[in-house]
Amino acid sequence: MNRASSSAPIAPGRDEMRDERGVVAGLCWMAGWVAAIVAVVVASASAASAIKLAGVPDPGPITTYGLPVVTGVGQLSAAIALGSAVFAAFFVPAQADGIFDIGGYRAMRISAVASLVWGVCGLLGVPLAISDVSGETFAESIKPGNLTSAYGQVAGAQTWLWTAIFALLAAVLARVVWRWGWSIGVIMLVTLSLMPSALAGHSSSGGDHDLATNSLILHIVGAAVWTGGLFAVLAYALARGRWRVLAVRRFSRVAFWCVVVVGTTGVLNALTRVPISDLLDTTYGRLILWKIAAFVVLGGLGAWHRRRTIAELEAQAGDESDAPWWKSLFVRFGAVELAVFAATFGLAAGLSRTPPPPVDTASISPVELKIGYQISEPPNVARMLFDWRFDLIFGTLAIILAAVYLRGVVRLRRRGDEWPIGRTIAWILGCALLLVATSSGLGRYSPAMFSIHMISHMMLSMMVPVLLVLGGPVTLALRALAPAGKDNPAGPREWILTGIHSPWGRIATHPLVAAVIFVGSFYVLYLGGLFETVVEYHAAHLLMNLHFLVSGYVFYWLVIGIDPAPRQVSPVAKLGIVWGSLPFHAFFGVALMMTSSVIAEQYYRSLLLPWRYDLFDDQRIGGGIAWAFGEIPLVVIMLALLVQWQRSDERAARRYDRQADRDQDADLDDYNEMLKSLNKRPG
Known part of the structure; x- marks a missing residue:
């Protein structure tokens, strides 16, 4: 196939395929x-x-x-x-x-x-x-x-x-x-x-x-x-x-x-x-x-x-x-x-x-018309845990992610390779939390009550991504998938590597971009009036859940990720990103609690839920949840950073020892000779 040497490529030649x-x-x-x-x-x-x-x-x-x-x-x-x-x-x-x-x-x-x-x-x-x-x-x-x-x-x-x-x-x-x-x-x-x-x-x-x-x-x-x-x-x-x-x-x-x-x-x-x-x-x-x-x-x-x-x-x-x-x-x-x-x-x-066929809309309650199903009783612990309504998109996604990951682990084990059990546990827990946040009572009540929505939101953006990132799915895929080999057509392993090292990957994982999208979207969505505009639409709930997952995953991939990433960030810089973004997240929760008006008040009142509760108090509870939830992943993040920092030092020490064994401590000998020469100089 002929191609011009200039920066603008020409159309591929027509000599390799018949013109049909x-x-x-x-x-x-x-x-x-x-x-x-x-x-x-x-x-x-x-x-x-x-x-x-x-x-x-x-x-x-x-x-x-x-x-x-x-x-x-x-x-x-x-x-x-x-x-x-x-x-x-x-x-x-x-x-x-x-x-x-x-x-x-x-x-x-x-x-x-x-x-x-x-x-x-x-x-x-x-x-x-x-x-x-x-x-x-x-x-x-x-x-x-x-x-x-x-x-x-x-x-x-x-x-x-x-x-x-x-x-x-x-x-x-x-x-x-x-x-x-x-x-x-x-x-x-x-x-x-x-x-x-x-x-x-x-x-x-x-x-x-x-x-x-x-x-x-x-x-x-x-x-x-x-x-x-x-x-x-x-x-x-x-x-x-x-x-x-x-x-x-x-x-x-x-x-x-x-x-x-x-x-x-x-x-x-x-x-x-x-x-x-x-x-x-x-x-x-x-x-x-x-x-x-x-x-x-x-x-x-x-x-x-x-x-x-x-x-x-x-x-x-x-x-x-x-x-x-x-x-x-x-x-x-x-x-x-x-x-x-x-x-x-x-x-x-x-x-x-x-x-x-005609439907008797008179028998359908306002909440069922708005969100698609009936809610007849107020939430409690038992209903949060056992009153499930399976989310066909995100619930299915959670099951598929768990199954594909376990298949990769089994493939490694059959090949005789080890895979850390802690990573598997983290991934499965992340998938389980994704399923719970979208398909349990949390997912069922989330469209109807702001406080429950905020719990689901925090799980999807703060807890699920942390666990999924600690699972190391990219590393597992690169180890479980066979390389295509020289001169063979690219396969899934090569597609993953191309995506990681693409310009779009570098842009998405820039610390400023990842932090602004992750934290800034809270302010735009809830304090900027966007939530009130789109809360009635089913598509908006799907997009919000997707945004929470993706933005959280990219942010934590940058901060505590163990997978190869488009950008290499030092442990000190990672710590700075975490501490730099935390005040903004905490302030969002406080600002939400101090808001003087009810967000999406008309929507929540139109549901006509069969029990009475104060919308303003419910919103304040949601703000408190947003403020408190940031502390939970912080502990996990700090522990992960400390472990990664320690392992980084251990790897550096092992590399130094291997180099010393190869050159008989040449660097140390050169250093000692330099000290001797300094001592011989007249004071």
Whole structure:
């Protein structure tokens, strides 16, 4: 592959892969038309009842059928964009200098085009959503005056606009990037573009909407990676890329877990919205059964792929003949599977336009409408410990983190290597606390009471990260994962090392950046008015929990981390960072206790909890908790720093002893000779 010697890289050469762009474009058109047709057919089955339920005039066929088409084609494009970016990042290796190989380069360009299509669909969705809600025709809704006046009143229009913004940003980034590390940014932006629709659909309202929304988030992301990954691998196999066997193997592993996620979350999401008795008696229920049937077909096709077509592809790994693409069983079968995926996306788009079975909202309490479940009794110790409601995202994350860590420890033990038991205990305790903070009574009462929220917050930001950092997960991964070897494609171990030594890693672990984000976010969130603005939204609670975990982990990784880090900080500097940040944290707790007004008072009063308590006193308790909790990890931090300092001195002493053994104390002899020469000088 030729590359210019200047700082600006040129596009990778076209001589290493066949040019099958016409076939790939044909697959895109085929998938798009299948999704659009199925979406229209499904939407037409319930269009009249949807309009009647909405209580607005018929907006016309452009809106009635255009909205499901835009949804189906757009979400399919988002899946292709996400899968192609994941393909470029993890399924095929980049070059030694970090610039994409030809396969990754083409996949990223496909991701850019697909993101652009998704963004255009998002922009079209804005006037379509306004037309759908108002009953005006699309021609009227798209007029600038109507758009600007109705946008703030139509939640669907806001959802589509945020979708378009994230998708277009992903398209721009995917089009200009050349290096492997930037593909992570594309993956994040495309994933963010899927979130507005996941958080605003049928799952976001009514009882159990916390479970329904969390399951839908996992469901959409899993389906997108599965579908888009298949498309990217199929396009790469069509062009006979040299890493196609490796790419298919890696995709096969990812696809297996996508099947597990999509299947499990699909069932959970359906059960929270439709009683089993309504599956056969309602249009919505029958469409869910069709989705289940499509999932079974896709799962069967995937199993067939693993058993037959992948084996054929591996057998032809060394065959570089110029055989036409339709001779490959993998390509033919993959095209059929892609068509089924497209039909499933169309079915899902039509389902989103189909009214679910009516729910008796009169029987749902205000607190259940706000947070998704009923709270009928005040908190006490027993309820905090035993009244659990599993958090599908963070509870699952805690279990997965513990299982993966223990698997790494077992792999080391089987190899005959030792791993400190203290690190394992710290990690498992951290995972257990993460589970307790989000899924026990603490997690259940956290959205309803400020004091309980503050306990959960402090655990997620102050205690869980300390224990996870002391577990040394990066060191364990680097020891448990086998290196790729010279001239072999990079694997998970190399990806971890690249991430650690990336410029973004150095920025995130700068002492000033880590401390400001960790401590400063308390002030911005609670004393700056942000919490009061976002507390009503389920997405905000997910983002807050994620921020607490990540910011706390980065801060303590810098301060007491035993893993390799982008920056090496001396023990004295670490001690200074801890003592420098503690006053700000303590002052935050005091300031919270001294606040003269109740934070998010309107939200907490709207819950109408069935017991009485003083919101101001509850907030003061929360401030006291924030102030006192800082002392708990401080003891652990100081002990860890003292132990690390002692071990650092011991390692330095051992290095000195080994050097002395090699050169027979040459440094000491030189020092003694210098002293003798000084004594011989006249005074």
